[in-house]
Amino acid sequence: MVDPARLKMWLNKYQNPDATYRDITNAVNHYQGLQPQQETYTFVDGTTMDLVNLTGTIPVTYKGSVYNIPICIWLIDTHPKNAPICYVKPTPDMSVKVSMYVDQNGKIYLPYLHDWIPNASDLIGLIQVMVVTFGEQPPVFAKPKNDMMHMPKPSYGAPYPMQTPPYPPSTGFTGGYPPPYPPNTGNSFPTSFPPYPNTPFPPFPPTSNFGSSIPEKGPIGTGTIRDEHIRESLLTAIEEKLVRRMKEQFLQNQAELQTLKRTQDELKQGKTKLDALLIKLEKEQKDLDKNITLLKDKEQELNTAIEKIGNQESIDVDDAVTTTAPLYKQLLNAFAEEAAHEDAIYYMGEALRCGVIDLDIFLKQVRTLSRKQFMLRALMQKCRQKAGLAI
Template identity: 70%
Template sequence: MAGVDESRLRVWLSKYHNSDVAARDILSVVNHYQGLVPVQETYTFNDGTPMDLVNLNGTIPVSYKGNTYNIPICIWLMDTHPKNAPICYVRPTSDMSIKPSIFVDQNGKIYLPYLHDWTSGSSELLGLIQVMIVTFGDQPPVFAKPKESDMPYPSNSFMPQAGGNYLPPYPPTSYPPTSGFGGYPPYPASSSLPYPSYTPYPTPYPPYSGSGYGGPAPAVGGTGTIKDEHIRESLLTAIEEKLLRRMKELFQQHQAELETLQRTHDELKQGKVKLNTILSRLEKEQSDLDKNITVLKDKEQELDKAIERLSNEEEIDVDDAVTTTAPLYKQLLNAFSEEAAIEDAIYYMGEALRCGVIDLDVFLRQVRTLSRKQFMLRALMQKCRQKAGLAV
């Protein structure tokens, strides 16, 4: 990562929403592709709003027909990166021209399914550049300008020069990553959508028509006739575009299937964690239940022994079941029993009055006598408890 000042890069990214993620993506790209260098420049949107953004400026190696060419590109990172897709351009040199296609418009702006389907968390700059390399290897975005002496035709003819290729070898050193590269100012976004919306994937250009860049170019000799090699080149281009579209469709279909399988895999993993938690809880409850069963069996054995022991003993007189250890406690017990008996007597006398068994005079006389005796017994119990040191 020689030549990249990481501290300066982080200063540039300080206003980004996810500066750490953006810095990590940029450093990963620079580590793999030495021809790209991060630069901070001013980007102007469609509505005229300028904004200081970081871009990756330089070249990427593209293999075309057995030769490797360095394609000049510029990748602008939005301040919301990686939530929103970057804006990408092809920046040709003065001896190159842009070859418009379904992936590059006449301003050099790049359109790719990878950009259109950009997703935060799964999409990254390194994957974007790899898709560019594969795409541009099938359909180069630039071609060499023919010399004026060899060019009797309009400059928008995109047939290869006689005896040459679309792309000349382009060394990385001839592409300085500076603002206004090759006399070209930073390209404004060609989309009419406001920031940060992404320009949708464009409708493919009509590949073959009687005029325009898709049609066969006139013969190099200027006779105006269409030669066999021109028709052959047009057919090859048509086949390439058809195969490329089919490949992209299959790629998107398989990618959607992989995403579905990945979601299913994640759901299964979450279900496994939940099941393991439930099983752990059930095992703990089973262990506690076994312990409780053991305790209950021990208690049951103790009860059986107590019942057997009591069945072998003689019957106990109810009056002798409760004994006291001191005369004071015995006096307290007797007073309590007698007071409880008086309470019951008063209750049943009230029931007899209600049923008409006794009259009111008899009821009042007996209740007055029993109440006086009950009062004396309660006073005696209170004095006994004080004497014994018990709570009153």
């Protein structure tokens, strides 16, 4: 296990160093065949960056036996926001088995990587998907030693496809693979891998990948390309073409599925909004019904009051305003007289404006009315003060 302080130092330039550190620690604790290290990764455009990777093996069960598959997982500096870049790293005596999940360069393609969810997907989940997927379609197969030493490769670069189970389990793998070459560069794998543990291969199957027996024609190891070699190479080319088409169809179907999923999410959001709107309308309908009932009750009360008033005798206005005490009567009379003086002054002004009276008469009468109005207002103030009313 790498020193935690060194790992944290490697992650200093990452955008989410704490989350990346936790993800790496959890992964290596569950899969002890993987070890973190920092190396330089070269991207397709030629740019380089010092990145942390997990290199080693993961245990894969194939046909009842457990095999250790060598892989390398590169964590880009935005991890865990973006998916890592993964490769199968075969040793020199192994070959990549091209499938819809692994290309000829060993790069791994999985739905889990394609549908990577920031802050939800993690390395443990990714490795578990690899274990299940490689248990059904092994990403590597062992090269026969004689063919590996003497057999020339076909002109178009496809390896001789002796289909065997994946590489056997290791007994002491310690990692140390060099970083992968950039994607799609076409370079061959380096030959500086440490030797894989000396564990025997499972026996080679008696038939090829297509079920036909391979006849033994001519001496083995002569360097001569036999008819069955050409046939196997052609079958491999056809298989790779079919795999590419299947992969294209798979990606197309996956894109259509994502479109349908987005449409489904939008429909669900629309349904949620409509449900909320319906609940709001139902509440407003209940409030409206309640207000209508309340208004009907008030209308009934008003009709009852109108009918009751209509059955009563007429009321004398003067009797209706009779005061209960002499002080209140004095206050009422002073208020009425002051209001009369106010009206008189107003109409005196109108008479002057219309020329009915001259200015001397207007001034004389206004002084007299104003003096009386002042005395009445002073009387009203005293009465209100005596009665304890607001002044």
